[in-house]
Amino acid sequence: MYPTATTSANDNVTLDAWFNSSNVNQQGQMILYNGSDNSRNGYGFSINLENVTSGNLYALYGNIDWFNTGTQLSSNTWYYGAMTISGTSLKMYLNGVLVYSTTNSNPITPTLYTNIGRNDYPA
Secondary structure, three states: OOOOOOOOOOOOEEEEEEEOOOOOOOOOEEEEEEEEOOOOEEEEEEEOOOOOOOOEEEEEEOOOEEEEEEEEOOOOOOEEEEEEEEOOEEEEEEOOEEEEEEEOOOOOOOOOEEEEOOEOOOO
16 A cells, blocks of 8 residues: 555645755656656656756656756755745745746646655666
């Protein structure tokens, strides 16, 4: 049996975390994710995606859409990331500064589990 997602909310949500990677060029470093990637629901943020080694911050939102914030990260550096979802608006902050915003449909209601600091690739 899977644990349940931390919240099933898909509106008026804030996720935040301190994070530090020893290698920002490694693929698929999930920082915080609420939902099920297998069921394609939820939201979160990561360093890179599977098969991506750009060292950029990514936000997951909407109907499992990944958005490259264009924000380059450095290895061995502490960051404070925060993601807010309000209505159809997503905002991503890094160290208190807005680095990305977009509008999209609300995320599909999160199910199953919450991941903190999971390496998404290889699975």
